[in-house]
Amino acid sequence: MLEIERLSVRYGPVRAVEGLSLTVASDAAVAVLGPNGAGKTSTLRAVSGLVAHGGSVRLDGAELAQRSPRRIAKAGVVHVPEGRRVFGSLSVEENLRVATVAGRGRPARFSIGDVYDLLPALASMRGRGAWALSGGEQQMLAIGRALVASPGVLLLDEPSLGLAPSVADRIYDTFRRLKGAVGLLIVEQVASRVLGIADTVVVMREGRPVGSGPASEFTDPHRLARLMIGVG
Numbered sequence: 001m002l003e004i005e006r007l008s009v010r011y012g013p014v015r016a017v018e019g020l021s022l023t024v025a026s027d028a029a030v031a032v033l034g035p036n037g038a039g040k041t042s043t044l045r046a047v048s049g050l051v052a053h054g055g056s057v058r059l060d061g062a063e064l065a066q067r068s069p070r071r072i073a074k075a076g077v078v079h080v081p082e083g084r085r086v087f088g089s090l091s092v093e094e095n096l097r098v099a100t101v102a103g104r105g106r107p108a109r110f111s112i113g114d115v116y117d118l119l120p121a122l123a124s125m126r127g128r129g130a131w132a133l134s135g136g137e138q139q140m141l142a143i144g145r146a147l148v149a150s151p152g153v154l155l156l157d158e159p160s161l162g163l164a165p166s167v168a169d170r171i172y173d174t175f176r177r178l179k180g181a182v183g184l185l186i187v188e189q190v191a192s193r194v195l196g197i198a199d200t201v202v203v204m205r206e207g208r209p210v211g212s213g214p215a216s217e218f219t220d221p222h223r224l225a226r227l228m229i230g231v232g
């Protein structure tokens, strides 16, 4: 279980995140929704140790705050950043093989074969250079790389951004299949898909949580839009 308590992130005078608390159970999906600049990316970067932060981040009771990004990933908090970073010069399979190193020392939760079962499109292009993949295929590969690193919790930064709707639907089908096996913390600006799998929703605006609760409370698009932009 990942527990974030009173998280704050500052960049000089800019308060990017202030007073954010949320919990991701190991079998649950939590959505963080908010417009551009709400502090969603900063939240994920703080959890994975990439930016300094105040407050507490615990994984199964152990404080992560003082650990390096590498050790946080090794502990099982694995980040899929926006922009799907993969090694363009390596093949799909090489990208997956390299990523297994991050999970070394803990029991492997997903083998490369499991990733191919979950994301069959990757299996059929295992020898292809990652530079030649489409945006959606790169996103699948980035998710596959995160899985072979043996996550307890996956941090997903706008996983559907810039993808064709049918490709984004496939990505979310994969999350649906993963749910229960891995905790999912998914950041999105667009609510529709993530509301279909999230148990809990947190809405952020200008760095602060402005609403949270069961996903069923956020299905009214007008209410959600008002929360996100701060009117009404």
Ligand code: ATP
Residues within 6 Å of the ligand: 011, 014, 015, 016, 017, 034, 035, 036, 037, 038, 039, 040, 041, 042, 043, 189
């Ligand atoms: P987006 O959807 O655009 O990624 P976001 O909700 O993820 O937005 P953040 O990227 O976390 O929001 O940004 C939160 C605030 O912090 C914004 O005001 C942004 O301009 C500011 N910010 C982000 N990164 C930095 C940085 N490296 N230096 C200074 N300010 C930053």
